[in-house]
Amino acid sequence: MRIVSSSPxxxxxxxxxxxxxxxxTSSKNGFLIGLRGNxxxxxxxxxxxxxxxxxxxxxxxxxxxxxxxxxxxxxxxYHAFVHIDAYRxxxxxxxxxxxxxxxxxxxxxxxLIEWADKIKKILPKEMIWIDFQHSKKENERMVKITNxxxx
Numbered sequence: 001m002r003i004v005s006s007s008p009x010x011x012x013x014x015x016x017x018x019x020x021x022x023x024x025t026s027s028k029n030g031f032l033i034g035l036r037g038n039x040x041x042x043x044x045x046x047x048x049x050x051x052x053x054x055x056x057x058x059x060x061x062x063x064x065x066x067x068x069x070x071x072x073x074x075x076x077x078y079h080a081f082v083h084i085d086a087y088r089x090x091x092x093x094x095x096x097x098x099x100x101x102x103x104x105x106x107x108x109x110x111x112l113i114e115w116a117d118k119i120k121k122i123l124p125k126e127m128i129w130i131d132f133q134h135s136k137k138e139n140e141r142m143v144k145i146t147n148x149x150x151x
Contacts, residue, residue, distance in 0.1 A: 019053025034116025
């Protein structure tokens with residue numbers, strides 16, 4: 001699915017609606033969503049809107065320095081939203097110290113990873129990928145959602 005967003009506000013709305021659809025869906029494995037794109041392409045804006053769509057009212061900032069933040073959810077089968085930012089990761093082994101594999105495997109978690117392409121070799125094949133690209137228009141972004149990695 002390809003979507004054109006004309007502003008950060010629209011990107012947030014798209015993400016919020018997408019989160020609402022995720023909540024309506026039952027998954028025996030939870031959800032893992034990887035975001036890819038250049039700096040300023042809309043990943044953090046999407047993450048903020050996604051969290052709002054899950055019902056999280058806290059201020060959402062990308063966890064660039066702590067790498068991972070976990071927010072409690074009380075939605076049907078989902079008990080946590082895990083927000084990960086892999087921007088600063090140099091080696092995937094760095095993620096072992098924060099229990100990354102256990103967190104993303106948890107069946108009651110919805111996990112969203114910014115800069116997921118930096119750690120794709122340790123990610124499962126069964127996940128949703130969302131790619132962000134700048135457009136020729138200043139605030140416009142191209143958003144592509146797929147259930148398999150792009151090569």
